[in-house]
Amino acid sequence: MTIRLAHYLRMNHMPHMWCPGSGIGIIVKGILTAFDELSINKNDLAFISGIGCTSRAPGYLDMYTLHTTHGRALSFATGVKFSRPDKNVVVISGDGDSTAIGGNHLIHACRRNIDITMIIVNNNIYGMTGGQYSPTTPTGAKAATSPWGNADHPFDVSALCKAAGATYVARAHVGSGVQLQRLIKGGLEHKGFAVIEVLSNCHTQYGRRNRLADPIDLINDVAKKTVNVRQAVKMSEEELEGKYVVGLIHKDESRKEYCEAYDEVIKRATASR
Amino acid sequence: MQKVLTGNQSAAWGAMCAQAQVVSAYPITPQTTIIEELADLVAKGLLDAKFIKVESEHSAMAGCIGAQATGARTFTATSSQGLALMHEELHWAALARLPIVMADVNRAMAPGWSIWTDQNDSLSQRDTGWLQFYCESNQEVLDTVIQAYKIAESVDLPVMLVLDAFFLSHTYEAVEIPGQEATRKYLPPYKPSIYLDVKDPHAFGGIVPQDVYMEFRYKMQVAMNEALDVSVKADEDYKAMFGRGYGVIEQYRMDDADTILVTSGTVASTTRAVIDDMKAKGQSVGMLKMKMLRPFPADLVREALEGRKRVAVLDRNICPGMGGIWSQEIRNALYHTPESKRPDVYGYIVGLGGRDVTPEVIEKIALDVQERPIKDGEQVWIGLKE
Numbered sequence: 292m293t294i295r296l297a298h299y300l301r302m303n304h305m306p307h308m309w310c311p312g313s314g315i316g317i318i319v320k321g322i323l324t325a326f327d328e329l330s331i332n333k334n335d336l337a338f339i340s341g342i343g344c345t346s347r348a349p350g351y352l353d354m355y356t357l358h359t360t361h362g363r364a365l366s367f368a369t370g371v372k373f374s375r376p377d378k379n380v381v382v383i384s385g386d387g388d389s390t391a392i393g394g395n396h397l398i399h400a401c402r403r404n405i406d407i408t409m410i411i412v413n414n415n416i417y418g419m420t421g422g423q424y425s426p427t428t429p430t431g432a433k434a435a436t437s438p439w440g441n442a443d444h445p446f447d448v449s450a451l452c453k454a455a456g457a458t459y460v461a462r463a464h465v466g467s468g469v470q471l472q473r474l475i476k477g478g479l480e481h482k483g484f485a486v487i488e489v490l491s492n493c494h495t496q497y498g499r500r501n502r503l504a505d506p507i508d509l510i511n512d513v514a515k516k517t518v519n520v521r522q523a524v525k526m527s528e529e530e531l532e533g534k535y536v537v538g539l540i541h542k543d544e545s546r547k548e549y550c551e552a553y554d555e556v557i558k559r560a561t562a563s564r
Numbered sequence: 565m566q567k568v569l570t571g572n573q574s575a576a577w578g579a580m581c582a583q584a585q586v587v588s589a590y591p592i593t594p595q596t597t598i599i600e601e602l603a604d605l606v607a608k609g610l611l612d613a614k615f616i617k618v619e620s621e622h623s624a625m626a627g628c629i630g631a632q633a634t635g636a637r638t639f640t641a642t643s644s645q646g647l648a649l650m651h652e653e654l655h656w657a658a659l660a661r662l663p664i665v666m667a668d669v670n671r672a673m674a675p676g677w678s679i680w681t682d683q684n685d686s687l688s689q690r691d692t693g694w695l696q697f698y699c700e701s702n703q704e705v706l707d708t709v710i711q712a713y714k715i716a717e718s719v720d721l722p723v724m725l726v727l728d729a730f731f732l733s734h735t736y737e738a739v740e741i742p743g744q745e746a747t748r749k750y751l752p753p754y755k756p757s758i759y760l761d762v763k764d765p766h767a768f769g770g771i772v773p774q775d776v777y778m779e780f781r782y783k784m785q786v787a788m789n790e791a792l793d794v795s796v797k798a799d800e801d802y803k804a805m806f807g808r809g810y811g812v813i814e815q816y817r818m819d820d821a822d823t824i825l826v827t828s829g830t831v832a833s834t835t836r837a838v839i840d841d842m843k844a845k846g847q848s849v850g851m852l853k854m855k856m857l858r859p860f861p862a863d864l865v866r867e868a869l870e871g872r873k874r875v876a877v878l879d880r881n882i883c884p885g886m887g888g889i890w891s892q893e894i895r896n897a898l899y900h901t902p903e904s905k906r907p908d909v910y911g912y913i914v915g916l917g918g919r920d921v922t923p924e925v926i927e928k929i930a931l932d933v934q935e936r937p938i939k940d941g942e943q944v945w946i947g948l949k950e
Binding site for chain 2: 342358360361362391392394417419420421423424426435436437438439
């Protein structure tokens with residue numbers, strides 16, 4: 292049997308350890324398909340993770356990979372991109388990794404507009420450590436650390452990134468693989484900091500505690516809450532309450548990319564000598 | 565009350581007995597089930613505490629520091645990378661003289677990534693001003709949490725108790741739980757001398773000029789010295805009340821043994837069986853279990869080891885460029901022992917990254933040390949692959 296995209300995979304590391312039915316498979320396939328469609332050579336790719344279920348991806352992908360510390364993937368990635376601006380730098384991170392322990396790095400990467408593509412797998416929970424509530428767990432939802440319901444108010448990750456200055460912000464969900472691939476591809480093509488927030492399903496840790504133990508049920512539950520960005524503009528704030536806007540949320544090509552902006556400063560500094 | 569608990573649950577139930585008032589924590593494998601158990605105990609009303617799940621370990625310790633400064637008894641737990649991330653706040657907690665209690669589940673540092681046990685995470689925090697206790701059983705974990713508050717609040721210094729990843733954290737054992745009422749007789753409610761109080765305002769964390777900084781540190785060192793006797797007494801009092809005591813060090817069948825194995829953590833319990841077995845075969849061996857790392861019980865160690873022929877220190881950790889950390893501490897303690905009574909100290913590196921330290925490994929060390937010529941500072945790595 293030939294496996295499509297196998298040239299991007301470390302096949303000797305298969306089978307993977309992700310839960311059957313987890314949306315992360317769809318997401319990784321979306322990423323690899325985007326690489327393939329853009330004909331990106333794997334030797335020109337640096338693929339970086341922090342900690343969590345997403346951090347298994349660098350183990351399975353056959354390219355330059357870094358599995359870094361919790362929350363710091365973007366800091367490592369900034370170092371990689373700054374020293375090798377010719378390479379495509381892609382980060383994969385979960386909601387806990389990118390918006391809790393690594394939240395500070397996320398907003399500053401957005402602000403700098405460095406040319407990194409950031410895939411945020413938002414499954415509303417810390418999956419790998421056993422289902423503790425994260426900054427995107429809905430208020431009232433049950434988690435290992437909120438057995439009687441979560442008191443916190445969740446982040447709107449895409450809105451956060453847009454507000455912090457990311458120049459490409461998109462949201463997709465794992466029930467819509469084609470849109471997901473298209474948005475990742477757009478992020479890779481974008482010169483600047485691109486965030487693709489992917490609504491995923493952790494039926495194992497989130498679903499089971501919230502009456503959505505079946506992966507299909509959970510994916511459908513997420514899909515039901517999504518509204519396309521074209522529809523959303525016609526909807527009132529009340530109508531959008533509790534909905535996730537999906538599609539290309541924000542794109543700004545007017546701002547300078549960080550590595551280029553830095554080079555210009557150096558050019559100015561050396562010219563004035 | 566007796567319950568079948570994991571090491572992690574035992575830590576949580578210890579904090580429950582001690583009536584911790586604020587728990588501030590962040591998940592990390594293999595610590596997570598401690599805070600899950602606490603979240604559950606709080607939610608069920610068995611522990612009247614506030615549970616804060618923060619956004620990183622750094623914030624977890626900062627949360628404890630803030631809460632403790634208001635006069636609340638606090639608890640947290642972490643492991644490995646999480647403990648390393650806390651490092652700045654560990655110094656803060658100790659230098660601010662806040663008697664916070666924390667459980668650290670020993671887990672190896674990355675890279676390469678490992679979730680399995682070794683002691684490098686906690687031993688790297690040796691110089692932060694925290695007391696450290698290494699536990700051998702789930703019962704000892706629970707009892708040590710309660711004792712830790714007694715000690716911490718007596719000397720105004722934070723205490724870290726340490727348990728091995730998986731070998732303790734995730735294995736079950738019948739554990740006696742004293743409960744809150746009985747514990748209160750041993751550990752009265754926390755009454756800090758200085759805390760954030762609007763009726764009697766203080767400033768915390770101000771800048772300290774050169775002419776007084778040293779005095780603050782000196783006072784801390786004095787408190788650390790006192791902490792040794794306080795810890796010994798806290799354990800004795802606990803034993804008098806609950807029938808269980810551990811000592812800050814324990815001499816296991818050392819009587820007149822020539823060869824002493826020095827251990828800590830769960831390796832100690834495996835070593836007990838090896839010692840029994842070897843003694844039955846006529847070998848002159850015994851074990852010194854180290855429970856306390858800071859303050860280092862140097863006098864007690866010296867007393868226990870003087871006059872022995874040789875000491876093999878089993879270090880489940882490595883300080884690159886120097887060797888096993890316990891072996892450095894033991895050598896240091898023996899420096900002033902007259903040469904005629906000073907044993908040779910051998911360092912053995914074992915079980916890093918969770919590699920099993922089996923009875924065979926321990927027996928091999930006990931035999932090897934009797935044949936090996938002493939070489940200055942040599943570290944013997946056990947079970948290395950070619």
